[in-house]
Amino acid sequence: MNATLLLARSRDFLDRSRGIDFLAPLLLRLFLAPVFFSAGLTKMMAFESTVSWFGNPEWGLGLPFPWSMAFLATSTELIGGLLLLFGLATRLIAIPLMVTMLVAICTVHWQDGWFAIAPSDPSTSMATPLAAVGFPGAEASLANSEEVGNRLTAARGLLREHGNYNWLTEKGSLVVLNNGIEFGATYFIMLLALFFSGAGRFVSLDYWIGRWLDRTPPLTREALLSLEPA
Incomplete structure (x- = not known):
C-alpha cells in the first residue's frame, strides 16, 4: 500500500467518523452536568453559610454583595447543570458557568498553584x-x-x-489536598469547547429545536408588516 492510498483511506476514515461526532459534546455535558448541579445543591442546602463564606474577608472570599453573589453562583450552577444535562441553551449557559469558574480560580484557588491534589x-x-x-x-x-x-x-x-x-x-x-486551579481550569476548558461546538446532534434539545426552527418558513416582509400595530 503506497503512501497516497494510505493517506486517502485515513482521510476517508476520519471523514466517516464525523457521523458520531455528537458523542464528544454529549460526554462533556454528561460529565459537567452533575458537577455543577451538585455544587449548586451544596450551596443551596447551606445557603446562609455560603453567603457568610462569600462575604467574610477573614476566613472567606471577602466579595462585595455576598447574598447576591451567592445567589447568582448557586442558581447558575443548579440551572446550568440541568440545562447541560438536557442540552438546552448549551452555548448560552456555558458563558455564566465559565464566569463562575474564572471567579473560583481567581478568588479561591489561584494562590494554591495548579494541582488540586x-x-x-x-x-x-x-x-x-x-x-x-x-x-x-x-x-x-x-x-x-x-x-x-x-x-x-x-x-x-x-x-x-x-x-x-x-x-x-x-x-x-x-x-x-492542594486546592489548586486544576479542576476549575479543566472545567473552564470543557465549557469553552461546548460554547464553540454546541450541545451536539441527536441527543440534545438544542438540536431538535434547531431542526424544528429550520423547517419553519421565515416570515415574509408582508407578514412582518402585518404584525405592526396600525
Whole structure:
C-alpha cells in the first residue's frame, strides 16, 4: 500500500467518523452536568453559610454583595447543570458557568498553584520537565511535592501503628489536598469547547429545536408588516 492510498483511506476514515461526532459534546455535558448541579445543591442546602463564606474577608472570599453573589453562583450552577444535562441553551449557559469558574480560580484557588491534589513524588510530577527548562514556580512545586511525600509517609506510619490503616484506606489512598486551579481550569476548558461546538446532534434539545426552527418558513416582509400595530 503506497503512501497516497494510505493517506486517502485515513482521510476517508476520519471523514466517516464525523457521523458520531455528537458523542464528544454529549460526554462533556454528561460529565459537567452533575458537577455543577451538585455544587449548586451544596450551596443551596447551606445557603446562609455560603453567603457568610462569600462575604467574610477573614476566613472567606471577602466579595462585595455576598447574598447576591451567592445567589447568582448557586442558581447558575443548579440551572446550568440541568440545562447541560438536557442540552438546552448549551452555548448560552456555558458563558455564566465559565464566569463562575474564572471567579473560583481567581478568588479561591489561584494562590494554591495548579494541582488540586498535591503530588507526593517529585520524580513523577509534571513540574519536573518544567523545572528543567526554568519554568517559574516549578522548583517550588517540586520542593512542595517532597514535603508532601514526607508528611504522607509520617501519616501512614502513625495510622499503621495507632489506627486501622486498612479500613481507612479501603476506599482510596491518603492524599494531601492542594486546592489548586486544576479542576476549575479543566472545567473552564470543557465549557469553552461546548460554547464553540454546541450541545451536539441527536441527543440534545438544542438540536431538535434547531431542526424544528429550520423547517419553519421565515416570515415574509408582508407578514412582518402585518404584525405592526396600525
